[in-house]
Structures are given as structure tokens and as C-alpha cells.
Amino acid sequence: EVQLVQSGTEMKKPGESLRISCQASGYRFSNNWIGWVRQMPGKGLEWMGLIFPGDSDTRVSPSFEGQVTMSVDKSINTAYLQWSSLKASDTAIYFCARRSLSARNFDSWGQGTLVTVSS
């Protein structure tokens, strides 16, 4: 069974750094792109970017270029999303999701990580 398990809720102050994680199991991690999706409070889904664990190739949405960094550690089947300096507007739930091999959809999702940024 494919599973994506994300790290827990984070409460941070503006200007702080943060890295959240997404650990995959149940399939060959290197074979599928992992996507990150933001959902701000009461709002819709926004695609942030994709990373291919096989070679760390990344695709970033123009809306998030320069705002976040994606990375992976293949040795522990884990993808990361990182901020160097958080803003209050980064408050959101962040989902990781596995992209299907056959289509450009997300066929499995993590449970989401709530990030709250407040002074």
C-alpha cells in the first residue's frame, strides 16, 4: 500500500526557517515525482512544485519561485519542503502527493502539515 506520511504541525515566528518532510512507503520512491501543494486557510489547492527523487530534478511553479526549496533523501525515502525566512502569509496546510507514472495527476496524498506563522 502506497503511503505518504508527513511531519507534524509547526508553529513558527516570522523570519524563522522551517523544513517539513514527507516519507514515502509502499513503492519505489525514485520512480515517481513528488509534488507539493499549498492550501491556505479556507482557500483552494495551489501547486507549488515537483521533485523527482531519482535525480532531484525540480519543477517550480512561477508563483513559488524563490520562495521555497524542495529536496529529497533517497536513503530514507523522504521529500522535504523548506523555507529560509517564513512570512505570516506562509500560514497554510502543505500536502505532499505522488504523481502517477501514467498521467500528470496525483494518485496518493500525504495527510498534510499545518504550518502557522505568527508573531
Add this chain to the structure above:
Amino acid sequence: QSELTQPPSLSGAPGQRVIISCTGSTSNIGAGYDVHWYQQFPGVAPKLLIYANTNRPSGVPDRFSGSKSGTSASLAISGLQAEDEADYYCQSSDSSLGLLFGGGTKLTVL
């Protein structure tokens, strides 16, 4: 404002058929990219409902169906049930922007 336009809300009575539209452009849906649909209940992750325009993953009831034509796509839900009350999102790709989600449609079962 998303490049994929969905009605913000829709409602229907139990047993009715509702259709959720997803309107794009010649740089995304109209360029031949597939459309996928997700269902999301409050507080939980989205779930894939329809992939590649018309296909249902295993376990999704056949009351849910998808279609695509030109620069638009649609999700139809027949025999509406109370448990279908959720948010629905379309997703596609864009030649310039990468992946796209629609703004989402909140479906209310009356």
C-alpha cells in the same frame, strides 16, 4: 484567480445529477492536457476521483464520471448522496505554468 475556472458553489437534492465545470484555455486544457478531478472533505487530504479526463480509480463509484471537450472539462455526479457533500477540484497542466488546479467547487447536498 486560477487559470482553471470552476463555479465556487453548487447544490443539488439527493438523487439529482449535478455537473461541475472546469473552464481553461488553449494553453492548458485546449492544448490537449488531461484533466483530473479530486474530492476533498474538510480537514483531510484530497482524493483522486477521476484521472485522464474519464477514468475512475479503483473504488470510486460509477456515479462519478468525467468528460472533456475543447478548452473545458466536466465532472458529473449522478444519484447525488449526502456523502457527496465536499469540495471538488479540477487539475490540468499548462504549457507555461506547469500544473494547475481549479479554484474549487463547494458542493452542497440539500
